[in-house]
Amino acid sequence: MAVLVTGGAGYIGSHAVAALKEQGEDIVVVDNLQQGHKEALLGGKLYVGDLRDPDFLDTVFQENAIDSIIHFAANSLVGESMTNPGKYYHNNVYGTLCLLEKMNEYGVKRIVFSSTAATYGEPENVPIDEYDRTLPTNAYGETKLAMEKMMKWFDTAHAIKFISLRYFNAAGAHQSGLIGEDHQPETHLIPIVLEAALGKRPHISVFGDDYDTEDGTCVRDYIHVSDLAEAHVLAVHRLREGAESAVYNLGNGQGFSVKQVIEIARAVTGREIPAAIEPRRAGDPAVLVASSDRARAELGWKPRFSKLEDMIESAWSWHSAHPNGYNDKSSS
Numbered sequence: 001m002a003v004l005v006t007g008g009a010g011y012i013g014s015h016a017v018a019a020l021k022e023q024g025e026d027i028v029v030v031d032n033l034q035q036g037h038k039e040a041l042l043g044g045k046l047y048v049g050d051l052r053d054p055d056f057l058d059t060v061f062q063e064n065a066i067d068s069i070i071h072f073a074a075n076s077l078v079g080e081s082m083t084n085p086g087k088y089y090h091n092n093v094y095g096t097l098c099l100l101e102k103m104n105e106y107g108v109k110r111i112v113f114s115s116t117a118a119t120y121g122e123p124e125n126v127p128i129d130e131y132d133r134t135l136p137t138n139a140y141g142e143t144k145l146a147m148e149k150m151m152k153w154f155d156t157a158h159a160i161k162f163i164s165l166r167y168f169n170a171a172g173a174h175q176s177g178l179i180g181e182d183h184q185p186e187t188h189l190i191p192i193v194l195e196a197a198l199g200k201r202p203h204i205s206v207f208g209d210d211y212d213t214e215d216g217t218c219v220r221d222y223i224h225v226s227d228l229a230e231a232h233v234l235a236v237h238r239l240r241e242g243a244e245s246a247v248y249n250l251g252n253g254q255g256f257s258v259k260q261v262i263e264i265a266r267a268v269t270g271r272e273i274p275a276a277i278e279p280r281r282a283g284d285p286a287v288l289v290a291s292s293d294r295a296r297a298e299l300g301w302k303p304r305f306s307k308l309e310d311m312i313e314s315a316w317s318w319h320s321a322h323p324n325g326y327n328d329k330s331s332s
């Protein structure tokens with residue numbers, strides 16, 4: 001039986017494929033390669049196509065004995081979702097609907113879903129737990145919440161069980177050094193800080209230093225991408241054991257400010273990394289820190305790389321070896 005990974009050629013998806021491979025799973029990957037990279041696949045059989053294409057999905061389901069799905073395929077830029085929400089509803093919400101319809105048609109009953117802390121919006125409590133209010137402040141988070149709700153109703157009607165994993169800030173790269181983060185365009189803090197360390201950018205822009213936090217900059221909970229990947233594998237196991245649908249936060253429970261991240265990156269890289277304070281970025285909550293007690297208790301999940309230094313170290317190994325991401329192969 002195979003695990004189908006949608007969006008498996010993306011940053012987190014490719015690390016999940018690597019983790020599944022280590023477990024000896026049979027893996028099928030679906031990716032439209034809009035943002036994914038073929039080179040990021042350390043295993044699996046790749047089908048290039050879009051979830052919104054029913055004939056394409058028929059081929060995938062007919063050619064493979066799929067028993068579980070891990071669903072990453074989605075657009076995930078908060079800023080873009082605010083200027084082009086239609087793209088997010090079409091790809092994320094409609095794409096998920098198409099997938100769930102096909103799961104129902106082919107009798108596939110298990111799905112692990114790549115969700116986000118953005119489903120909570122501005123938190124009422126810190127650390128955030130899964131029972132806290134969900135009130136997204138951006139269209140991206142709203143679409144992910146809509147996808148979760150859709151899964152709930154497909155469970156009610158068709159007994160398709162889901163585990164939704166709401167991650168906080170993914171960081172780092174695979175220990176092998178073979179895969180890492182390569183977004184075009186890049187918007188995330190750690191890769192941008194490392195691009196500044198490499199001299200690819202003149203400085204890192206700090207988006208606001210007047211938040212209600214210790215040093216005035218936003219605080220986030222960083223979690224190593226391989227620890228996230230591991231949680232997906234555990235979630236597949238749990239669904240196979242017959243678990244009910246559930247939602248879990250994934251984070252380390254420890255917050256780091258933007259300034260602290262830059263300081264740690266300076267120490268790890270030994271580079272100066274100039275920083276410039278700039279205005280706030282729209283839609284950024286001041287503090288996002290997870291309580292992952294539920295995932296630890298029920299999934300048996302335990303982050304292995306919980307030190308931010310280690311995450312930045314692994315990201316630095318990847319970025320310094322691949323300054324142009326996966327394009328390095330063709331450009332060098």
Ligand code: UFG
Pocket residue numbers: 076078116117118140141168169170187188189190192204205206207208218219220258281284288
């Ligand atoms: N930041 C900067 N300068 C930059 C980039 C980011 O100061 O050049 C700041 C942001 O303002 C934010 C922090 O660094 O305060 C982290 O920003 P990221 O863009 O790295 O991550 P986000 O917290 O905005 O987003 C992440 C995921 C999203 C998810 C969100 C949940 O990338 O997919 O967490 O809120 F939706």
